[in-house]
Amino acid sequence: MTITTREGDHAYVTQPAKILALKDLTEDTRYFKVKFLDESIIEEDYKPGQFAIMSLPGVGEAVFSISSPPTRTDFIEFGVRRVGSFTEALFKLKVGDTVHLRGPYGDGFNMESLRERDLIIVSGGLGAIPLRSVLLYVEDRREEFNQVFFLNGARSPADMLYREDIIAMAQRGIIESHLSVDKDDTGEWPYHEGVVTTLFPKIADRIVSEKTTAIICGPPIMYKYVIQELLKLKIPKDQILMTLERRMKCGQGHCGHCAIGGRYTCLEGPVFTYYDVQHIKELI
Amino acid sequence: MSKILEFNSKLLDYMSLKFSIFSRYPYRLPYKYYVKNSLDMKTYKMSKDRFPEFIELIKTKGQLYGPVKGNGKYSFEEIEKFEDLDFDYQRTVIGPKKFLTPPRYPTLRYDKSGQADVFVSDEPQIVIGVHPCDIHGIKILDRLFLGNIKDPYYEKRRNNLIIIGHSCLPDDNCICKSTGTDMVEDGFDLFFTELAGHYLVWVGSDKGLSIAIEAEDFLTEEISEEEIQEYVRWQQKRSEMFKSEIPSFKYLADIIHLNYDSKVWDQFGEKCLSCGTCSLVCPTCNCFNVEDRISMNTEDGFRERILDSCTLPCYSMVAGGHDFRPDRTSRLKLYYTHKLKEYIGRWGQPSCVGCGRCVTYCPVNINVITVSEALYEEVCENQEVCE
Numbered sequence: 001m002t003i004t005t006r007e008g009d010h011a012y013v014t015q016p017a018k019i020l021a022l023k024d025l026t027e028d029t030r031y032f033k034v035k036f037l038d039e040s041i042i043e044e045d046y047k048p049g050q051f052a053i054m055s056l057p058g059v060g061e062a063v064f065s066i067s068s069p070p071t072r073t074d075f076i077e078f079g080v081r082r083v084g085s086f087t088e089a090l091f092k093l094k095v096g097d098t099v100h101l102r103g104p105y106g107d108g109f110n111m112e113s114l115r116e117r118d119l120i121i122v123s124g125g126l127g128a129i130p131l132r133s134v135l136l137y138v139e140d141r142r143e144e145f146n147q148v149f150f151l152n153g154a155r156s157p158a159d160m161l162y163r164e165d166i167i168a169m170a171q172r173g174i175i176e177s178h179l180s181v182d183k184d185d186t187g188e189w190p191y192h193e194g195v196v197t198t199l200f201p202k203i204a205d206r207i208v209s210e211k212t213t214a215i216i217c218g219p220p221i222m223y224k225y226v227i228q229e230l231l232k233l234k235i236p237k238d239q240i241l242m243t244l245e246r247r248m249k250c251g252q253g254h255c256g257h258c259a260i261g262g263r264y265t266c267l268e269g270p271v272f273t274y275y276d277v278q279h280i281k282e283l284i
Numbered sequence: 285m286s287k288i289l290e291f292n293s294k295l296l297d298y299m300s301l302k303f304s305i306f307s308r309y310p311y312r313l314p315y316k317y318y319v320k321n322s323l324d325m326k327t328y329k330m331s332k333d334r335f336p337e338f339i340e341l342i343k344t345k346g347q348l349y350g351p352v353k354g355n356g357k358y359s360f361e362e363i364e365k366f367e368d369l370d371f372d373y374q375r376t377v378i379g380p381k382k383f384l385t386p387p388r389y390p391t392l393r394y395d396k397s398g399q400a401d402v403f404v405s406d407e408p409q410i411v412i413g414v415h416p417c418d419i420h421g422i423k424i425l426d427r428l429f430l431g432n433i434k435d436p437y438y439e440k441r442r443n444n445l446i447i448i449g450h451s452c453l454p455d456d457n458c459i460c461k462s463t464g465t466d467m468v469e470d471g472f473d474l475f476f477t478e479l480a481g482h483y484l485v486w487v488g489s490d491k492g493l494s495i496a497i498e499a500e501d502f503l504t505e506e507i508s509e510e511e512i513q514e515y516v517r518w519q520q521k522r523s524e525m526f527k528s529e530i531p532s533f534k535y536l537a538d539i540i541h542l543n544y545d546s547k548v549w550d551q552f553g554e555k556c557l558s559c560g561t562c563s564l565v566c567p568t569c570n571c572f573n574v575e576d577r578i579s580m581n582t583e584d585g586f587r588e589r590i591l592d593s594c595t596l597p598c599y600s601m602v603a604g605g606h607d608f609r610p611d612r613t614s615r616l617k618l619y620y621t622h623k624l625k626e627y628i629g630r631w632g633q634p635s636c637v638g639c640g641r642c643v644t645y646c647p648v649n650i651n652v653i654t655v656s657e658a659l660y661e662e663v664c665e666n667q668e669v670c671e
Binding site for chain 1: 391392394399401428429432433434435436437438544570571572573574575576578585587592594599600601602603604605606608614618621622625626627629630
């Protein structure tokens with residue numbers, strides 16, 4: 001069922017994992033690389049877009065998107081923004097400290113089904129964290145995909161995540177990246193200025209709508225406008241994929257917090273299609 | 285998803301095989317009356333004089349809980365002696381869900397050396413006097429906690445629980461006839477129907493059967509034609525006693541769907557106090573929050589689950605402060621939509637069992653009756669679908 005649950009374990013068993021590396025991505029966002037203490041756990045049986053639940057005894061549990069791809073085993077990576085009591089405690093940890101993990105949960109992007117397709121990956125703000133898993137999957141299995149466009153919107157140059165990595169991937173021809181910031185407060189931003197939707201004209205003429213899949217992740221406000229752009233490009237409704245955020249406590253359909261109508265985001269999401277959005281109220 | 289479907293179809297198979305014969309009748313009629321030589325379901329008769337002795341017997345099986353009156357209200361409490369029990373009640377404030385998903389319970393204990401799961405002990409808990417609606421409530425919780433991914437904490441409590449049902453007569457707030465949960469066919473270990481001088485006792489499980497075998501001195505399988513007639517008359521009388529109903533309960537899912545943008549929700553949202561009472565008393569509300577509590581010595585503590593309610597503020601708030609349901613209207617809409625409509629899609633039936641607790645306890649009269657009536661009228665006004 002999940003990589004951290006072995007036979008005989010119940011659904012809430014957590015596995016200790018050691019922090020291998022830490023790096024500040026922005027002022028308040030940090031990269032975590034962890035490895036399970038139990039060497040027999042191999043982290044390859046998951047999909048980009050899935051999430052895991054991190055636990056610190058005495059602090060609590062919280063849900064984080066996995067930002068490493070299943071093609072890279074032996075470790076799991078996260079990107080965490082310091083916004084609450086749990087992440088506050090997480091930021092105090094050092095390399096070598098232990099966190100407890102369970103998961104992965106949810107239904108992610110089915111990358112196998114996207115073979116031979118063009119991808120438009122649209123990221124806004126922290127949306128780059130789960131989408132990094134998609135990007136690295138594409139990097140590792142580049143031959144499976146056709147054109148790959150990456151559109152990224154950030155508030156300011158300092159808020160942009162994984163800047164060097166993305167530019168390096170673009171230089172190697174793995175993706176075609178278009179980067180944007182809402183407002184350039186440094187005066188040194190070499191790329192586009194404006195919201196992420198203003199990047200679409202740069203790729204519009206090269207989109208073949210019937211063989212393109214769009215993957216979106218960003219702040220709640222972003223989805224509506226990005227979807228409008230994608231519909232203008234005539235991307236099929238079931239090929240507009242998005243990963244959504246909701247409050248979650250259990251990750252397995254028990255606690256009820258992530259319910260949208262009768263769907264539990266933790267079981268049937270966090271990846272939904274625009275077709276779902278049209279039929280499930282309140283999704284975006 | 286396939287697991288859920290598999291579970292549901294198994295459940296349906298099981299029910300149709302085992303119970304189709306009985307399902308036309310309120311409760312189950314004594315088996316021998318309809319099916320000769322059936323080994324499935326046993327029905328006994330117990331004289332009322334012997335009931336105290338039976339209580340003494342089951343008290344030896346584990347900790348006994350039953351309906352007790354106190355402070356003008358009923359609740360399931362520990363039973364010391366037979367006289368404490370009071371079966372002449374309509375509803376307890378909180379249903380038997382408190383034995384399965386208590387309002388607060390630890391799941392994990394930790395200290396500096398590590399962490400360990402906290403499970404309840406193996407001692408059986410016996411709850412007597414559970415009404416059909418509450419048994420249906422437990423069945424709904426079972427589906428949620430055991431149907432898909434098993435919740436180990438619930439499973440342990442559920443396996444320890446022995447449910448002894450008891451017949452009831454409705455008051456003005458009971459709506460279980462509308463919701464189709466006024467009868468119960470399974471989900472209990474024993475079920476007592478109170479008639480003039482005796483009880484009819486149905487056995488619903490192996491655990492129930494083993495108790496019945498042990499209590500054979502008090503029980504007889506000799507049920508006369510006349511006694512069966514008495515039971516049927518009692519059922520008819522009970523059935524006619526229901527005064528309240530949910531209009532078009534069968535079509536409520538569609539009515540809610542048509543009314544998604546209705547102003548009715550705003551009117552109720554305006555009135556709602558966001559107090560969470562409805563979730564506290566609802567026998568199927570089980571949403572929980574998870575919190576870590578450190579003890580005063582700062583060295584150890586517990587991870588606890590705490591009953592939550594989708595009508596409370598911040599229910600859908602994520603870290604960083606974005607709230608997906610910032611207003612009372614949207615939270616109330618989630619409560620009723622999830623309960624009355626979406627549950628049907630997921631589990632094949634709504635999660636309202638018609639116990640009437642929200643009718644009794646909501647301080648501003650928002651309940652399944654008022655909500656469904658308002659929505660029903662709204663549909664009738666706007667679209668000519670009602671006769």
